[in-house]
Amino acid sequence: MLVWILGIILFALGICISVALHEAGHMWAAKAFGMRVRRYFVGFGPTLWSFRRGETEYGLKGIPFGGFCDIAGMTAMDEVTPEEAPRAMWRFATWKRFVVMVSGSITHFIVGFVILYLMAVTMGLPNTEVNxxxxxxxxxxxxxxxxxxxxxxxxxxxxxxxxxxxxxxxxxxxxxxxxxxxxxxxxxxxxxxxxxxxxxxxxxxxxxxxxxxxxxxxxxxxxxxxxxxxxxxxxxQLPPAMIAYSPLDGFGGAISYTGDMFVGVWNGLLAFPEKIPKVIEAIGGGERDPETPVSVVGASIIGGDAVERGIWELFLIVLATLNFFIGVFNLLPLLPLDGGHIAVLFYEKIRDWLRKLRGKPAGGPVDYNRLSAVTMVFVLIGGAVVVLTVTADIVNPIRLPQ
Incomplete structure (x- = not known):
């Protein structure tokens, strides 16, 4: 039991680090372009500890799940001080804002790739060609x-x-x-x-x-x-389930396996809506389909099972998969996800290009207040899905066979 609990804690810690790095990705990109970064914190809730370096406050919050990066003027609707105004994010070139927005997901992809590379040169990667x-x-x-x-x-x-x-x-x-x-x-x-x-x-x-x-x-x-x-x-007689690589060949092996995982994550996203009814059935006591979506709670339980059974390969594969999933999901063109903000950037760019062809001046920044209703609908749907998956993972979690 203690080993199982340790596995859950380790997996949850891995997720927290990944999300904190996601926000750090935004911060590093914003600072590289000269944008004003007000705060970077790990966690939420009351501040436990913080310090200021330059113009940015860094710190740790009481609830160590996730984090946030506060960039001045992410949209033209945000309030900024006269000192911050010249370096407000919305004033920068579209491609620079795009890089900042996409950097969070890129960080997840890098974390996932590093996990797979380290596996490739140590314990090996799963042989996907076994048939x-x-x-x-x-x-x-x-x-x-x-x-x-x-x-x-x-x-x-x-x-x-x-x-x-x-x-x-x-x-x-x-x-x-x-x-x-x-x-x-x-x-x-x-x-x-x-x-x-x-x-x-x-x-x-x-x-x-x-x-x-x-x-x-x-x-x-x-x-x-x-x-x-x-x-x-x-x-x-089957070929080996795991393929080990040299440090040099490990890059090719990790790249190939990363591609396979991206395909799997994308197919999983496409099939996501049709699996929600099975999650509801599982909450009601039905058999939990191992292919149904899991929350961070469910993924941590699987990680705990893997550690308890000594299957560290599975622990790391699930952690890498979750990083790829979060990275891809965050790029969906829906507010308040980064992908939604990126979609607005592209809309403004295409709109201004069309206006230029017609001899008109560029339009102003998109009024995010007009998108608040759509944003709220997505937040409510996303929140409902989170509640369903967390509930299912508590009352009827997916467990590894004994």
Missing amino acids: TVAEPPRVATVNDCVVDKGSSSADGCAAGAPAPAKDAGLRPGDLVVSVAGTPTPTWGDMVKKVEGLSGPTDFEVRRGDQTLNLTVDVAQVTAANGGKAGAIGVTV
Whole structure:
């Protein structure tokens, strides 16, 4: 239990650091362009400690979740002092404001990439190209018997249970070339062929430099659909689940895996709305679908489970995934997200370009007050989703199998 709690704390701390770095990304970019940064704080609530360096106050708040960066004049609606006015953010070039806005998400992407790179050169990255069906039909283990679908020979074999592969002399490392005269280039081809057979069958097997012809008495077991299917009692030899890289190759491996994660995160965002009903069902006591969205609470619980079981690879993968998710989500063109502010920047730029083509002067800054209703709708929807996911993660969390 103590290890599990420690895992939750470590994961929550990792998230807090990531969010604090997000705000630091905004601050570093703003300072680089000469904008006035008033405050940078980690956490929310009452101030525990702070100091001032130059024109910026840095500090720590009482609730150590997230943080904020206060840049003077982020919009033309914000109040600024006469001293701050010349360096108000909204007065700067569009591309500079864009860089400041996008820097938070870029920081998340950098954090996620660094996690993956460190994994690549230490414990390795998950092998995403493992496809059991497409693997060569090379035997990994020869079971003591065959069992019905959904059971395992590791649970024990009944007296007299058939052991076709073992009795025929198949060994780990053997490559099944053909079954009953039909070539079997993949494990899926072999399984498909065997499932339709029964009784003594010719197997052509390559063992090292030798080619052997074995007779396997294919047994019949209960299949997943309740019918009967042939089985011989072997498992496929798979490539390693994790791939380790050298410090130089690790960059390529991390870049490739980062691309895979971005695809997964984007697909998850697209499927997000349709999974909300399943979250509601889980709150009501239904079985929690492991594919449903999780909150920071749920992700921390998964992190705790991973640490308790010693699966640090999963802990780090979930942390990297969450960084990529937050980075992508924050770029959605919806206020008050950074992506919403970026969308306003592009709108102003395109609008002024069109006005210039028509011989008109540039328009003024967008009045954010007119967007307040849309912003409030999104805040309410987002808040409702947060409440639902947090509730589900408390009453019916996703847990790793024992």
